Amino acid sequence: xxxxxxxxxxxxxxxxxxxxxxxxxxxxxxxxxxxxxxxxxxxxxxxxxxxxxxxxxxxxxxxxxxxxxxxxxxxxxxxxxxxxxxxxxxxxxxxxxxxxxxxxxxxxxxxxxxxxxxxxxxxxxxxxxxxxxxxxxxxxxxxxxxxxxxxxxxxxxxxxxxxxxxxxxxxxxxxxxxxxxxxxxxxxxxxxxxxxxxxxxxxxxxxxxxxxxxxxxxxxxxxxxxxxxx
Numbered sequence: 001x002x003x004x005x006x007x008x009x010x011x012x013x014x015x016x017x018x019x020x021x022x023x024x025x026x027x028x029x030x031x032x033x034x035x036x037x038x039x040x041x042x043x044x045x046x047x048x049x050x051x052x053x054x055x056x057x058x059x060x061x062x063x064x065x066x067x068x069x070x071x072x073x074x075x076x077x078x079x080x081x082x083x084x085x086x087x088x089x090x091x092x093x094x095x096x097x098x099x100x101x102x103x104x105x106x107x108x109x110x111x112x113x114x115x116x117x118x119x120x121x122x123x124x125x126x127x128x129x130x131x132x133x134x135x136x137x138x139x140x141x142x143x144x145x146x147x148x149x150x151x152x153x154x155x156x157x158x159x160x161x162x163x164x165x166x167x168x169x170x171x172x173x174x175x176x177x178x179x180x181x182x183x184x185x186x187x188x189x190x191x192x193x194x195x196x197x198x199x200x201x202x203x204x205x206x207x208x209x210x211x212x213x214x215x216x217x218x219x220x221x222x223x224x225x226x227x228x229x230x
Contacts, residue, residue: 025106030099033094033095033098040079043058044080047081056133062134063133064125065132066126066130070133071125073134074117077121078117078135078136078137078140080136093141097144097145098144101113101144108212112208116144117139117204119207122200123139123196127196128196134194138197142174142179143202144205145205146205149164149172149205150164150205151164151209154210154213155213155216179202182198
């Protein structure tokens with residue numbers, strides 16, 4: 001005998017799926033962020049084949065500061081790396097932080113990534129050393145980490161504050177080594193590391209946390225102000 005499925009009452013919330021401890025967005029997060037990492041690996045394969053004593057390979061499409069042609073690198077530089085070691089250093093935090101960001105929702109992931117990508121790249125273009133090509137996803141890593149650390153401050157959500165503190169304890173040291181220490185070493189001698197990309201990536205993450213929290217408050221206020229229908 002079959003029975004009709006129960007009809008949910010108006011205003012009721014759909015039941016959560018049982019049988020899994022993973023967040024609802026974990027699978028698409030893994031596919032999306034894993035796909036981004038795979039794209040970077042493919043780009044590095046092509047880059048390695050192109051590089052030679054007479055060619056810079058795909059690095060030529062990096063950010064060249066204060067050069068109009070170098071503005072293209074704002075869009076392409078995070079996908080390109082100077083070496084396999086450079087790429088591998090970014091992949092693990094990229095995967096972990098990207099998945100943590102994505103489980104908050106697709107729109108959040110896209111919005112935060114766009115803000116961080118552009119702020120980091122434009123910061124390098126404006127303030128990076130002249131006659132230098134900058135590549136790599138580290139600005140994205142710093143931005144995603146800064147967003148996940150700062151968002152709880154703006155949302156006043158204790159769970160997000162806790163996650164931020166945990167991430168700060170695990171990876172917060174990169175803000176010191178990748179920005180402050182590297183900037184100081186850059187004053188005393190060439191480091192070959194773009195602390196500008198790290199700094200503006202982190203600033204982009206904080207800006208994204210502020211903008212997302214403000215947008216969420218606006219949506220909540222709009223929903224609460226709507227008259228109830230009987």
